[in-house]
Amino acid sequence: MKLEDWLDAAAVSAREIAGGTLGASQLDWAGASSAALPGDLWGVYIPLLTEGFALQLGVLGTRDVCEGLARALLGDMDGDSVSSDDDVFDAVGEITNLIAGNVKVLLADRANIRVGVPLAMRGRVMPLGGSRSIHGSLAVDQKDVWLVMTGTTTR
């Protein structure tokens, strides 16, 4: 399976989560992009481990976009539920986890995937040693959420 197939599955999954759980009304997936990722992104990577691949799914956005995602997940429960950077990372981590869970189901007939524990990041992740990374932008109510699939084959 190509890295592009994994990114496509992540986009399908992210659309489902954004349109359902997060209540977004407008979703626009532009496909894989050859443009460089912006350098000021926040977000979360989660490992997708399977025979033949060691991948990381990233869900990234600016600080404001990530906070918006967090508030959408929590439904602004008490207005104070997203009060710190840690709260933002925590909620985006859960969103990433939901997307990864959907990817696992979407690709169940092609790969036996284990989902790992999420890792928060600010800035830029640079793959090394033969890893590849591809990304695309999902516009969620006109806000750019970047989906990244990075990793390598293990055989």
Next chain:
Amino acid sequence: MKILIVDDSKAMRMIVRRTLRQAGFGDHAVTEANNGKEALENVRQSPPDLILSDWNMPEMSGIELLDSLRAEGIGVKFGFVTTERTPEMRVRAADSGAAFLIVKPFTPEDFKEALTPLFG
């Protein structure tokens, strides 16, 4: 009744609490743990009536928590609230003694359906 929510995400613990209220279980006492290891320590000190646990967590996963509880002879009611939903995971959960597996994202109806048989 006392319910222990086990999830490494604060956001998800808040959502589970809210969903319990929305599903009509708001009268129960709810406590929280960040992972399986913390939950196991809590249960040893003060056993709850029901554990709602995530599957993938650092320190100790949900399935490791369930296996540890059963190995210690603790038969507390246990359900998973997780993104894990493949048939293999469901079988693994049931074989270890889980009463149910609620898939994230979930609705209050999902909670009602899973918890009502346990609480009557």
